[in-house]
Amino acid sequence: MAAASQLLSLFFLLLLPACDAIYCDEDDCYDLLGVKQDANASDIKKAYYKLSLKHHPDKNPDPESRKLFVKIANAYEILKDESTRAQYDFAIEHPEEVFYNTAQYYRAYYGHKTDPRAVLIGLLLIVSAFQYINQLTRYNQALTWKICWFWRYRVKKLPYTWEDACYLTWISLQIPANAWKNMDESRKEDLVRRHLWEKSNMERYTSGTRKEPKRRR
Numbered sequence: 609m610a611a612a613s614q615l616l617s618l619f620f621l622l623l624l625p626a627c628d629a630i631y632c633d634e635d636d637c638y639d640l641l642g643v644k645q646d647a648n649a650s651d652i653k654k655a656y657y658k659l660s661l662k663h664h665p666d667k668n669p670d671p672e673s674r675k676l677f678v679k680i681a682n683a684y685e686i687l688k689d690e691s692t693r694a695q696y697d698f699a700i701e702h703p704e705e706v707f708y709n710t711a712q713y714y715r716a717y718y719g720h721k722t723d724p725r726a727v728l729i730g731l732l733l734i735v736s737a738f739q740y741i742n743q744l745t746r747y748n749q750a751l752t753w754k755i756c757w758f759w760r761y762r763v764k765k766l767p768y769t770w771e772d773a774c775y776l777t778w779i780s781l782q783i784p785a786n787a788w789k790n791m792d793e794s795r796k797e798d799l800v801r802r803h804l805w806e807k808s809n810m811e812r813y814t815s816g817t818r819k820e821p822k823r824r825r
Contacts, residue, residue, distance in 0.1 A: 631686050631696050631699065631713065632679065632682060632683050632686065633679070635679060635683075637682075637683040637686050637687055637696060638683075638687070640679050640680055640683040641655040641656055641659065641680065641683050641684065641687065642655050642659070643655050645697065645700075649688065649690075652684070652687050652688060653684075653688065656680065656681075656683075656684040656688075659680045660677065660680060660681065660684075663676050663677040663680060664677060665677060695709070695712045695713065698712075699712075699713075757772075770800070773800045774788075774796070774800055776804075776805035777796075777799050777800050777802075777804050777805065779805070780804040780805045780810055781799070781804065
């Protein structure tokens with residue numbers, strides 16, 4: 609389960625860009641407008657109008673200038689609003705808060721435009737992906753365990769480890785896990801040494817336990 613969670617987290621981290629990059633790509637919104645981070649709304653507005661006039665496609669046909677104009681307009685859209693500006697400042701100061709910053713950005717820019725049905729489908733896809741990764745992880749672990757078991761005890765004919773011998777004894781006795789866990793260690797050791805996972809030994813043990821009540825009578 610823990611491995612599945614780590615895989616899923618890694619999957620999302622690979623998909624998500626850096627926190628501040630979701631706002632102005634790889635640029636700094638303040639640098640694009642040529643203002644400092646503590647600039648007031650008036651200074652930001654003046655800087656935007658000055659730069660927009662300089663790089664507007666109608667006045668400057670240079671393709672690079674057109675791209676810069678789009679970046680400047682985007683930076684102004686972010687910084688002119690107090691709420692989105694505060695979110696952007698938080699993302700700059702706390703880049704480690706990847707999921708929180710990304711959620712804040714998409715909620716601000718796309719929350720009111722998103723169809724609730726699309727959100728529901730997205731959540732279902734995420735849950736399905738998590739379940740799939742979890743099942744795949746468990747399957748791989750079980751398969752690895754079976755291969756190791758076969759190689760160790762069927763091919764190399766090694767003696768069972770104490771843990772594996774306990775597991776085989778517990779399975780052979782078909783008793784609840786809690787009953788086995790709480791069993792006296794000396795009793796548990798006696799049962800393990802009987803090799804009850806072997807059919808003949810199990811039959812002998814079962815026959816002996818049936819005769820004991822008769823002897824007491």
